[in-house]
Amino acid sequence: MGKTLAEKILGAHVGREVKPGEIVVVKTDLVYAQDGTGPLAARRVQEMGFEKVFNPSKTIFFLDHAAPSPRFELSNDHNFLRGFAEKTGCRISEVGNGISHQVVAENDVRPGDVVIGADSHTCTGGALGAFATGVGSTDAAVAMAIGKIWLRVPETLQVVVTGKLPTGVFGKDIILHLIGKIGASGATYKALEFVGDTIEHLDMAGRMTIANMAVEAGAKVGLFPSDAITRKWLNQMGRLGDFKPLASDSDALYEKTIEINAETLNPTIACPHQVDNTRTIEEIGEVRVDQVYLGTSCNGRLEDLQIAAKILKGKKVHPRTRMIVTPGSRSVYLEALKDGTMQVLIEAGAMALPAGCGACVGLHEGVLGDGEVCLATQPRNFQGRMGSPNSFIYLGSPAVAAATAIEGKIADPRKYL
Amino acid sequence: MKGRVWKFGDAISTDHIIPGRYFYLRSNLPELAKHIFEYERPGFSERVTPGDVIVAGQNFGQGSSREHAAIVIKMNGIQAVIAKSFARIFYRNCFNNGLPAVICDTERFREGDEIELFLDEGKIIHYPRSETISFVSIPPVMKRILEDGGLVEHVKKYKDLRLDF
Numbered sequence: 001m002g003k004t005l006a007e008k009i010l011g012a013h014v015g016r017e018v019k020p021g022e023i024v025v026v027k028t029d030l031v032y033a034q035d036g037t038g039p040l041a042a043r044r045v046q047e048m049g050f051e052k053v054f055n056p057s058k059t060i061f062f063l064d065h066a067a068p069s070p071r072f073e074l075s076n077d078h079n080f081l082r083g084f085a086e087k088t089g090c091r092i093s094e095v096g097n098g099i100s101h102q103v104v105a106e107n108d109v110r111p112g113d114v115v116i117g118a119d120s121h122t123c124t125g126g127a128l129g130a131f132a133t134g135v136g137s138t139d140a141a142v143a144m145a146i147g148k149i150w151l152r153v154p155e156t157l158q159v160v161v162t163g164k165l166p167t168g169v170f171g172k173d174i175i176l177h178l179i180g181k182i183g184a185s186g187a188t189y190k191a192l193e194f195v196g197d198t199i200e201h202l203d204m205a206g207r208m209t210i211a212n213m214a215v216e217a218g219a220k221v222g223l224f225p226s227d228a229i230t231r232k233w234l235n236q237m238g239r240l241g242d243f244k245p246l247a248s249d250s251d252a253l254y255e256k257t258i259e260i261n262a263e264t265l266n267p268t269i270a271c272p273h274q275v276d277n278t279r280t281i282e283e284i285g286e287v288r289v290d291q292v293y294l295g296t297s298c299n300g301r302l303e304d305l306q307i308a309a310k311i312l313k314g315k316k317v318h319p320r321t322r323m324i325v326t327p328g329s330r331s332v333y334l335e336a337l338k339d340g341t342m343q344v345l346i347e348a349g350a351m352a353l354p355a356g357c358g359a360c361v362g363l364h365e366g367v368l369g370d371g372e373v374c375l376a377t378q379p380r381n382f383q384g385r386m387g388s389p390n391s392f393i394y395l396g397s398p399a400v401a402a403a404t405a406i407e408g409k410i411a412d413p414r415k416y417l
Numbered sequence: 418m419k420g421r422v423w424k425f426g427d428a429i430s431t432d433h434i435i436p437g438r439y440f441y442l443r444s445n446l447p448e449l450a451k452h453i454f455e456y457e458r459p460g461f462s463e464r465v466t467p468g469d470v471i472v473a474g475q476n477f478g479q480g481s482s483r484e485h486a487a488i489v490i491k492m493n494g495i496q497a498v499i500a501k502s503f504a505r506i507f508y509r510n511c512f513n514n515g516l517p518a519v520i521c522d523t524e525r526f527r528e529g530d531e532i533e534l535f536l537d538e539g540k541i542i543h544y545p546r547s548e549t550i551s552f553v554s555i556p557p558v559m560k561r562i563l564e565d566g567g568l569v570e571h572v573k574k575y576k577d578l579r580l581d582f
């Protein structure tokens with residue numbers, strides 16, 4: 001019987017064939033935490049009586065959420081993590097380096113890896129064909145201490161996307177459409193696996209956006225085959241040696257297959273306060289926007305900034321609207337500076353903030369006030385996430401973000417492309 | 418142990434349980450715990466009594482991986498969370514911290530109802546209706562973690578994971 005990607009990767013890490021529903025203890029290849037979950041993870045390692053971590057070079061703490069720190073309590077947390085890293089020899093990714101999921105995709109995640117992160121969007125690594133999944137601090141601490149985690153082998157929902165993506169429609173619209181269709185718990189405990197000719201042609205930026213949001217449907221992982229696009233990305237990152245092709249067997253058993261015709265998709269928006277509360281841009285009506293937020297682990301890549309710059313070139317951000325841009329990583333930031341993307345955005349009236357999570361989690365750098373409306377490219381829009389519980393977050397693609405910034409209300413990007 | 422029901426609806430996220438804006442209190446758990454359900458149910462932390470139970474609808478605990486959501490529930494003396502379904506990271510986090518998460522149809526529960534939970538027998542006694550309700554049995558792996566007193570204690574005991582089932 002053929003195997004799905006999830007079954008293949010987990011099986012290879014247990015050293016035998018595995019079946020959905022089984023509980024397995026697997027070796028981990030990479031484990032990381034961020035500055036919100038990291039301090040607890042580090043304390044748990046200590047509580048369990050470990051002085052060292054299992055694999056220091058593959059254990060990373062990211063200072064990305066509060067970067068740079070807006071409060072002394074968080075500065076203390078950062079210093080605690082720096083101290084822990086020094087004692088145990090594990091890696092610290094400093095303030096300004098970027099968001100964990102982006103940085104590990106650039107440097108560490110390999111096709112076929114088991115990646116554990118104390119952050120729900122760890123599933124972003126699925127874009128590279130890795131079994132990458134988010135856990136809490138204690139599970140991450142165990143992986144740090146002994147290099148293992150227990151997992152339930154998930155059933156797989158296969159998502160087949162076919163046809164050419166229309167102009168102005170992106171990976172973000174595919175995943176928002178899917179979540180709108182299956183709901184915020186439509187894939188709970190399951191693996192999502194994306195295939196089809198649309199996916200074969202989708203660049204790594206688009207794949208990462210989709211994988212990132214797999215968790216918004218409740219999924220454990222959002223897996224992509226490792227193919228020519230993966231090879232190209234690893235080559236760009238100077239890691240061609242990490243490439244290996246990987247795909248499900250043609251006779252693998254899926255719990256369900258969901259088909260999406262890309263040609264029928266429209267720019268799609270998730271409305272407050274649930275990611276599955278989706279509407280197409282035509283259905284959205286007049287929504288005035290106070291803040292546009294471009295960036296995050298979902299859409300903070302060079303391609304995302306470039307499409308926004310293409311739309312904003314020679315235009316101005318609406319006087320009623322603020323536009324904030326945070327690149328996903330330092331290298332994205334540098335690329336966007338070198339190719340002029342950043343200049344276009346700033347000239348249009350956007351402001352750029354350091355690489356990191358920025359305003360996404362309501363901590364700093366764009367906290368929403370009572371009654372304010374934000375159109376953001378981030379992966380979730382729960383009530384109060386970006387500040388006041390009386391604020392409203394709409395989610396859309398970077399193209400929608402740029403068009404919205406121009407018009408000061410949620411706008412269709414297709415007329416600018 | 419008997420407890421009172423605090424009833425919540427569907428899709429309660431970790432941001433509802435403990436908002437992201439209290440990020441800076443995560444190394445000060447007693448202070449963080451006071452902000453539980455601050456917007457959803459103001460004053461929760463003062464009014465809750467040890468042994469009370471959270472009862473909710475679908476997909477409880479969706480969203481962020483912050484284990485602090487499970488921890489502040491436990492720190493407020495809640496003995497268990499009962500819901501129609503849970504988000505997976507939150508579900509793991511509960512058991513890892515010794516907080517049982519129980520899956521059953523929660524329609525009949527009302528705020529303030531007195532109930533009693535029998536984990537081993539897989540049943541809940543609902544006193545106002547004098548009813549016994551059985552729930553979906555807790556997976557063996559979760560039972561083992563719970564019996565060991567949470568995942569930290571489990572790993573302390575074995576210096577390993579003994580959780581293949």
Ligand code: SF4
Pocket residue numbers: 065099119121296297298356357358360361378379380
């Ligand atoms: S950018 Fe937002 S969603 Fe992504 S890791 Fe940071 S806080 Fe989480």
